[in-house]
Amino acid sequence: MNVDELVAHSVKHNASDLHLCPGLSPVVRIDGELRSLETLPPLGEDIITGWCADRLGPRARDALLAYGQADGAAALAGGQRLRAHFFRQRTGVSAAFRLIPSQVPTLAQLRIPPAAAGLLAEPRGLLLVTGAAGSGKSSSLAAMTHHLNHSSRQHIITLEDPIEFIHRPESCLIQQRQIGEDCRHFRDGLQGALREDPNVILLGELRDGESIRLALNAAETGHLVLGTLHARHACQAVDRLLAAFSGQEQSFARAVLAECLLAIMAQTLVPREGGGRTGLFELLVATPAVRNIIRDGKTHLLPGLLQTGKEQGMLTFDQSRRQQSGHGEPAMAVNDFCKIAAV
Known part of the structure; x- marks a missing residue:
């Protein structure tokens, strides 16, 4: 399951956040509680950083390399938007995604x-x-x-x-x-x-x-x-x-x-x-x-x-x-x- 597919699953099941950490299974937050998707394999750091460069562009990629963290927003297929934060930590580069509802609430x-x-x-x-x-x-x-x-x-x-x-x-x-x-x-x-x-x-x-x-x-x-x-x-x-x-x-x-x-x-x-x-x-x-x-x-x-x-x-x-x-x-x-x- 790639990053876009993980995001789609998270949205479908009302998660507010998705966390990706190299060496660990993906983690979601639902109703304020963190839950590890333990049956899913970890994503490699190369996949996480590659998604950053592909979706957020060279500015975010360069910021991640130079300063150890980068922020941005992205739109996926179907119009789903998310706020993304990438950061370097002890085991590599991790990502925290805040999933944005597709419809503006009233x-x-x-x-x-x-x-x-x-x-x-x-x-x-x-x-x-x-x-x-x-x-x-x-x-x-x-x-x-x-x-x-x-x-x-x-x-x-x-x-x-x-x-x-x-x-x-x-x-x-x-x-x-x-x-x-x-x-x-x-x-x-x-x-x-x-x-x-x-x-x-x-x-x-x-x-x-x-x-x-x-x-x-x-x-x-x-x-x-x-x-x-x-x-x-x-x-x-x-x-x-x-x-x-x-x-x-x-x-x-x-x-x-x-x-x-x-x-x-x-x-x-x-x-x-x-x-x-x-x-x-x-x-x-x-x-x-x-x-x-x-x-x-x-x-x-x-x-x-x-x-x-x-x-x-x-x-x-x-x-x-x-x-x-x-x-x-x-x-x-x-x-x-x-x-x-x-x-």
Whole structure:
């Protein structure tokens, strides 16, 4: 079984990730759990690196040789897309694939909180999706973009590393740019986007202080900015954003964030009744009280507002869990997948 066939099996049986390591049988992640396909033989390092060069191109191949790791996205036969990361480790070159659904999910399918969905109608401001790696942040951003694409007439520019979901323009003009391919750096791409007459700017991930600063600037200057950030809770994300600024800049940063923040939606994936996983959400809406707390630097008070702000659209993980109860759907058992993949 070659790499493409392994990917096809993984997709067919609802795996979210596929891991290839020289000397070991392939490993898949289903419903958050790793399972080794022990009846399948290991793939050689030459096959793994060859796939990298063939599918991701010379830029990724050269990066792998020079730096010991490379990232990219690829489309397979039939339109299946995946995000790929190759890295050198003790026994050779391994690969980690994140499998991207062929259809862009909708807000309803992901059960995005209505208050968060409603904020997509705002003409300007910062709306962040946060969570741990593998919590579905990219899917939520894709669903938001899909909603805008079918409900408004706007110019949407995305800056992604790499591009995951492909959006076909419907009522919106959508232009997707991949960092390293279509522009050199995140900074260059965002500075360019501000000159390209956008209404909405989607930022795949705010990874460092510079990207956070640029995102706030874009929101402050009259654009709707959607982005992701690694933070398990919405209130923690506020501190992460402010930590990008030095002590002397803190007062300015708090004022800017208080002015432009719309909401922060944290999310996680949990087992669903009957199998599979579903999203739980936490939503911190930038009400006047939240803005005042941020402006005054009293972010330790935010969890209290989150707990008591249901009437303002706030949502806690516990409240989300109660709302999701009773929505279980059947899913294939992990053990069944492992048996079929060996056929």
